[in-house]
Amino acid sequence: MSDPLMATYRRLPVTFTHGEGAWLWDEAGKRYLDALSGIAVCGLGHAHPAVRDALCEQAGSLIHTSNLYQIAAQTELGTRLTALAGMDRVFFGNSGAEANEAAIKLARLHGHHRGIERPAILVMENSFHGRTLATLSATGNRKVQAGFEPLVQGFVRVPYNDLGAVETAAANRQDIVAVLVEPIQGEGGINIPAPDYLPRLRAICDRQGWLLMLDEIQTGMGRTGRLFAHQHTGIQPDVMTLAKGLANGVPIGACLARGVAATVLGPGSHGSTFGGNPLACRAASVVLETLESEGLVDRAADLGNQVKTSFRQALARQPGVRDIRGLGLMIGIELDRPCAELVGQALEAGLLINVTADRVIRLLPPLILEGDQVALLVDRLALLIVAFLATPAPKPVGG
């Protein structure tokens, strides 16, 4: 039997049939604790009754009409989202990459309006912004780009969390119009910048007349213990992109903008057939309602502290554990060696985790995680990490 699917993914050998809350079940009836939430997507967990009911109701009346017409559910979501984010306007697409594409186009058009012929966007090393041509060009990871040259031009790259490098770029280039940056790098290894990084970046953007564009696709929607991660810092971006957790698994992306940035894209300058359709918007609205009614954002902050503290206790005597860091339920455990095989071992043990940047165990559990599930997560994973670190690393060939 040949595989009908293009080989774009290295999939784990498991098929899930259903879920409930933080639990998933496979075809054999084995139960798994989901500490990844479909990569920060299902923040309300699986089969949340409010999401289920809203989707069933919406599917029973209207799924799609196109943006040729008014869409009440889109306007309603836009009103809610811009108010919560302190932004003025929003464009809806269907994914994170599309949200960033909108931001990139917006920045370029803004540059042209200001008379800059070849506008450039400042981006970071180790960043991740998506897999479309423009967003992979913005991404700071050669593995994502290799083979797809020529890349899209107009990106200037500096190290993350390095304001000196930003100042140097500001002094040397007149073509920069915007900065695109993750408040915390997710794919890059749960990299948390210094507390004054975003505020000082904001100040540089103000001084230079650059747009500050935050990619909150992974950090947004309560994940870090605030609805949006930048709200930990008190600054306000000019542009913010969202996707992953926005509609709990129904595809959606959003590009929000404020002030002058909110009026850059006009009729005919951008669009999407599916973007902001009634089904996706209804799902996102119910996610926002539920985050609030169930107090899940504060819960993410509390649970995150609990998870970090428990791991620090459980792994205190492990010199192979380099760092345990995170904000809310976006948590990284960095080891002193590559540890991709832990993903398969955790799967065996009924636990879904991820490893990113070779040696960082990434945890993105749902915000509805319960106390006994925190204990289970920490116990199971700490045991696996201790056993993994006790196994001597295979000798390099010829060494």
Ligand SMILES: *Cc1c(COP(=O)(O)O)cnc(C)c1O
């Ligand atoms: C996942 C992610 C993206 C890309 O989102 P897609 O929906 O996969 O296109 C972009 N930026 C960040 C920070 C992400 O985590």
